[in-house]
Amino acid sequence: MGTEHSGSKRPAGAAKARSGAKDVAQLAGVSTATVSRVLNNSQQVDPDTRRRVLEAATKLRYVPHGAARTLRSHRSRMIGAIVPSFDYALYARTTSALQQRLDERGYALVLAEHHYDLAVETRIAGQLIERGVDAFLLVGLDHEQALFSLLEDYGRPFVLTWGVDPLQRHPSIGFDNRAATYEVARHLIALGHRRIGLLSAPLSGNDRARARGEGLRAALAEHGLGLDPRHVAYEPISLATAEAGMARLLAAPDRPTAVVATNDVFAVGAMLACRKAGVRVPQEMSITGVDNTDLGATQTPGLTSVATPVVDIGRAAADQLVARLEGGPWEPFQQFPVQLVQRGSTAPPAGLQRAAG
Amino acid sequence: MGTEHSGSKRPAGAAKARSGAKDVAQLAGVSTATVSRVLNNSQQVDPDTRRRVLEAATKLRYVPHGAARTLRSHRSRMIGAIVPSFDYALYARTTSALQQRLDERGYALVLAEHHYDLAVETRIAGQLIERGVDAFLLVGLDHEQALFSLLEDYGRPFVLTWGVDPLQRHPSIGFDNRAATYEVARHLIALGHRRIGLLSAPLSGNDRARARGEGLRAALAEHGLGLDPRHVAYEPISLATAEAGMARLLAAPDRPTAVVATNDVFAVGAMLACRKAGVRVPQEMSITGVDNTDLGATQTPGLTSVATPVVDIGRAAADQLVARLEGGPWEPFQQFPVQLVQRGSTAPPAGLQRAAG
DNA sequence: TTGTACGCGTTATCAC
DNA sequence: GTGATAACGCGTACAA
Numbered sequence: 001m002g003t004e005h006s007g008s009k010r011p012a013g014a015a016k017a018r019s020g021a022k023d024v025a026q027l028a029g030v031s032t033a034t035v036s037r038v039l040n041n042s043q044q045v046d047p048d049t050r051r052r053v054l055e056a057a058t059k060l061r062y063v064p065h066g067a068a069r070t071l072r073s074h075r076s077r078m079i080g081a082i083v084p085s086f087d088y089a090l091y092a093r094t095t096s097a098l099q100q101r102l103d104e105r106g107y108a109l110v111l112a113e114h115h116y117d118l119a120v121e122t123r124i125a126g127q128l129i130e131r132g133v134d135a136f137l138l139v140g141l142d143h144e145q146a147l148f149s150l151l152e153d154y155g156r157p158f159v160l161t162w163g164v165d166p167l168q169r170h171p172s173i174g175f176d177n178r179a180a181t182y183e184v185a186r187h188l189i190a191l192g193h194r195r196i197g198l199l200s201a202p203l204s205g206n207d208r209a210r211a212r213g214e215g216l217r218a219a220l221a222e223h224g225l226g227l228d229p230r231h232v233a234y235e236p237i238s239l240a241t242a243e244a245g246m247a248r249l250l251a252a253p254d255r256p257t258a259v260v261a262t263n264d265v266f267a268v269g270a271m272l273a274c275r276k277a278g279v280r281v282p283q284e285m286s287i288t289g290v291d292n293t294d295l296g297a298t299q300t301p302g303l304t305s306v307a308t309p310v311v312d313i314g315r316a317a318a319d320q321l322v323a324r325l326e327g328g329p330w331e332p333f334q335q336f337p338v339q340l341v342q343r344g345s346t347a348p349p350a351g352l353q354r355a356a357g
Numbered sequence: 358m359g360t361e362h363s364g365s366k367r368p369a370g371a372a373k374a375r376s377g378a379k380d381v382a383q384l385a386g387v388s389t390a391t392v393s394r395v396l397n398n399s400q401q402v403d404p405d406t407r408r409r410v411l412e413a414a415t416k417l418r419y420v421p422h423g424a425a426r427t428l429r430s431h432r433s434r435m436i437g438a439i440v441p442s443f444d445y446a447l448y449a450r451t452t453s454a455l456q457q458r459l460d461e462r463g464y465a466l467v468l469a470e471h472h473y474d475l476a477v478e479t480r481i482a483g484q485l486i487e488r489g490v491d492a493f494l495l496v497g498l499d500h501e502q503a504l505f506s507l508l509e510d511y512g513r514p515f516v517l518t519w520g521v522d523p524l525q526r527h528p529s530i531g532f533d534n535r536a537a538t539y540e541v542a543r544h545l546i547a548l549g550h551r552r553i554g555l556l557s558a559p560l561s562g563n564d565r566a567r568a569r570g571e572g573l574r575a576a577l578a579e580h581g582l583g584l585d586p587r588h589v590a591y592e593p594i595s596l597a598t599a600e601a602g603m604a605r606l607l608a609a610p611d612r613p614t615a616v617v618a619t620n621d622v623f624a625v626g627a628m629l630a631c632r633k634a635g636v637r638v639p640q641e642m643s644i645t646g647v648d649n650t651d652l653g654a655t656q657t658p659g660l661t662s663v664a665t666p667v668v669d670i671g672r673a674a675a676d677q678l679v680a681r682l683e684g685g686p687w688e689p690f691q692q693f694p695v696q697l698v699q700r701g702s703t704a705p706p707a708g709l710q711r712a713a714g
Numbered sequence: 715t716t717g718t719a720c721g722c723g724t725t726a727t728c729a730c
Numbered sequence: 731g732t733g734a735t736a737a738c739g740c741g742t743a744c745a746a
Contacts, residue, residue, distance in 0.1 A: 033726090071424040072725040078467070103481065111466055346423055387717085
């Protein structure tokens with residue numbers, strides 16, 4: 001069945017062709033040039049002429065042909081965004097804010113995932129260039145040199161997000177990933193923790209994970225502490241892998257009394273591992289995340305995390321790209337603050353439960 | 358600052374223009390027609406010529422101009438998708454599967470949200486038509502007549518998802534939303550529940566919510582039970598609103614012993630309300646969701662839910678649209694199964710805790 | 715097997 | 731303020 005199904009096609013022969021600017025011009029008694037002027041809000045057109053053209057366009061249900069417009073004007077009014085993943089709402093909220101803002105400005109969003117594979121990212125960027133997007137949003141500072149070459153050749157705006165390029169090589173909008181984990185680590189140390197573990201995404205090609213690991217190490221170093229390599233687990237991002245990684249940390253010698261996860265997904269996976277192992281959170285194990293997602297906030301106990309400005313990033317990126325395309329003023333580097341959100345998943349370590357109030 | 362920042366522009370004067378098919382043709386010593394033939398995998402081309410053209414294309418870093426190609430061929434290799442929201446991973450996984458499959462087939466995804474506003478959906482569809490997408494994916498069966506008119510005029514394939522059109526008016530890929538809640542309701546009734554509440558999204562323009570409400574009512578009716586209007590709450594989709602709705606149900610006279618939420622977000626919001634009110638789940642209140650998300654699965658207790666085939670839908674939709682565009686065989690209506698997933702959030706009602714084993 | 719030449723639907727550049 | 735016309739970069743009939 002179904003091979004021949006053709007949806008709701010109009011009766012054969014009645015193939016009403018889509019009407020073009022020419023048809024509108026004819027009906028309005030003007031030239032296509034004037035139709036174009038009206039549709040592009042040129043000021044140089046008589047109000048009455050404008051009205052007639054708009055009426056004709058409405059009557060004919062005229063929809064401009066984007067490809068022709070793009071070919072001629074060199075502007076597609078499409079923005080390309082390549083994010084690591086839609087899963088777990090980590091990047092979804094940024095993307096949502098981006099799309100909404102772009103829509104308000106009359107731009108469409110062409111979106112793709114690279115699943116944490118930077119080679120895929122480069123390949124997809126090529127596809128989007130071929131589709132003629134006017135500008136790009138990328139996540140993170142780490143990208144293949146080939147990608148930067150592509151973008152350079154293309155000569156259109158792009159912005160890196162979720163981090164701010166310390167060398168200021170490329171426009172970027174984000175926050176201090178290092179500060180995020182530095183904050184949670186200080187919080188844990190203040191609670192009395194001395195053996196703190198790390199549950200992280202693989203570092204390769206992931207500047208966010210790298211910076212977040214550094215934040216923890218920096219806080220530890222300030223207090224003369226170190227990060228025991230046996231208390232570190234690197235896993236691809238998923239609840240299941242995070243759970244497995246945490247299970248290993250739980251079995252490690254001198255196991256840590258607290259674990260810093262580089263994002264909420266890892267942290268929740270860690271909580272799952274603790275539940276399965278019968279390790280009480282926070283009494284026997286404190287856990288922290290980053291990104292302050294609903295997933296973490298709704299756990300029992302609630303996950304202590306760091307709120308990251310994911311919505312601001314999306315909005316600011318849309319604003320920047322549109323400004324660059326339309327000649328408005330723009331800031332090449334923007335950094336938004338992060339904020340520690342304390343919930344029930346962190347407490348003094350077992351030995352100090354009474355001592356520290 | 359920043360107004361004059363210009364990214365990494367090449368030195369003035371050296372404006373190396375993007376090379377076109379003409380440049381490739383020249384370098385390869387052939388005509389543009391041959392270049393086109395090579396790039397479109399036409400069989401009628403000498404292997405040696407092909408090699409020379411490909412070499413030239415590589416050397417010049419030739420990227421075909423999509424708009425020109427679209428204008429000429431009437432195919433953009435872009436698919437438009439309009440989903441209610443990226444939040445809460447409800448539609449994100451379908452979108453992810455869709456994008457991945459489309460990418461494999463050489464299509465790009467143009468994505469937008471309508472935030473549960475069907476007028477916005479119609480407006481955005483117009484934008485995407487203007488951008489020249491080859492086909493559409495929409496979520497749900499409910500849409501404005503104006504949208505269907507637009508699509509009819511446009512004459513390109515579209516598919517409705519997350520439901521199967523019972524009247525078979527439009528190709529659709531989904532599952533039986535009614536069955537999802539019917540299953541959980543039967544489960545609750547079997548546990549001994551007789552007063553069951555409903556926590557739902559507003560029904561207007563949301564066929565999924567409507568069908569899910571009907572599933573509950575049908576199961577109740579089969580057992581001579583009814584749905585007390587005081588035990589029903591409609592809220593827009595968010596954790597906070599769901600929590601507020603559940604708080605009302607908790608305060609209702611003869612409050613229900615179980616609540617069926619039309620998706621996991623509502624269900625988790627309901628669990629939050631119970632925690633705040635000191636109502637124990639499942640001892641004093643059973644709660645069920647739909648969609649079997651990580652958000653629900655990781656709660657304490659785990660949320661009893663219904664697994665919906667969100668990934669299958671995305672993949673199947675991509676396959677169907679591509680098949681329709683490329684003349685392959687396709688099924689206009691596809692329904693995937695749902696499956697009840699029992700976790701700790703459901704148990705016999707208080708009075709029956711001992712009785713029912 | 716390959717080249718020539720035209721046209722896709724719009725916008726930009728000129729004239730008027 | 732408006733119209734005629736030439737591009738934009740590619741695909742394809744047709745000729746060779």
